[in-house]
Amino acid sequence: MARARPEPMHVVKQRRDAAFMALVDGIPYAQFLGITAERRGDELTGVLNYDEKLIGNPFLPALHGGVISAFLENTAIMTLAWQHFLPLVEDGHMKIEDLTLENIPGFPKTIDFTVDYLRTGLPRDAYARAWVGRAGRRYATVRVEAWQDSHAKPFAQGSGHFLMPQPKGGEAAP
Numbered sequence: 001m002a003r004a005r006p007e008p009m010h011v012v013k014q015r016r017d018a019a020f021m022a023l024v025d026g027i028p029y030a031q032f033l034g035i036t037a038e039r040r041g042d043e044l045t046g047v048l049n050y051d052e053k054l055i056g057n058p059f060l061p062a063l064h065g066g067v068i069s070a071f072l073e074n075t076a077i078m079t080l081a082w083q084h085f086l087p088l089v090e091d092g093h094m095k096i097e098d099l100t101l102e103n104i105p106g107f108p109k110t111i112d113f114t115v116d117y118l119r120t121g122l123p124r125d126a127y128a129r130a131w132v133g134r135a136g137r138r139y140a141t142v143r144v145e146a147w148q149d150s151h152a153k154p155f156a157q158g159s160g161h162f163l164m165p166q167p168k169g170g171e172a173a174p
Helices: 009-024 028-033 065-090
Strands: 035-040 043-048 055-057 109-117 126-135 139-147 154-163
Antiparallel strands (some): 126 139
16 A cells, blocks of 8 residues: 655645735734744744833833733733644644634633733834743643744743633534
């Protein structure tokens, strides 16, 4: 029996990109703040695109602490959702044309989230990356760091616990 021929890489990349854009577009508050994400393979980097409305202290100037917290939390949620959603896309359970906000599984819900402000967030673009410590069927723990000029000098870090989305209609979890 011959093995099935693997899909061409451009088809796989197109499907992943469509799935990723559906997830990123699924968080309206992230859109309001100008938070986007970049994907390299299975690694996500959150990007907080600088805008004057994000300044909390105009005398320094410095990014608002709530904006920094929201940026960290949204990066954690996007990373968890991508990790949870990617197997459905890879297994072929969802087709590219079906990847709309209404058809994707739900997003993880925040149980708690703690932020450590390490230094002033300067008025420029910021980046964040999240690491999933544990992701079970119901619960996940995530750590996230944000930096601006140098990844070695984070200006904020956070950790949180999230309730994972449950399958619709009693389906088995992937």
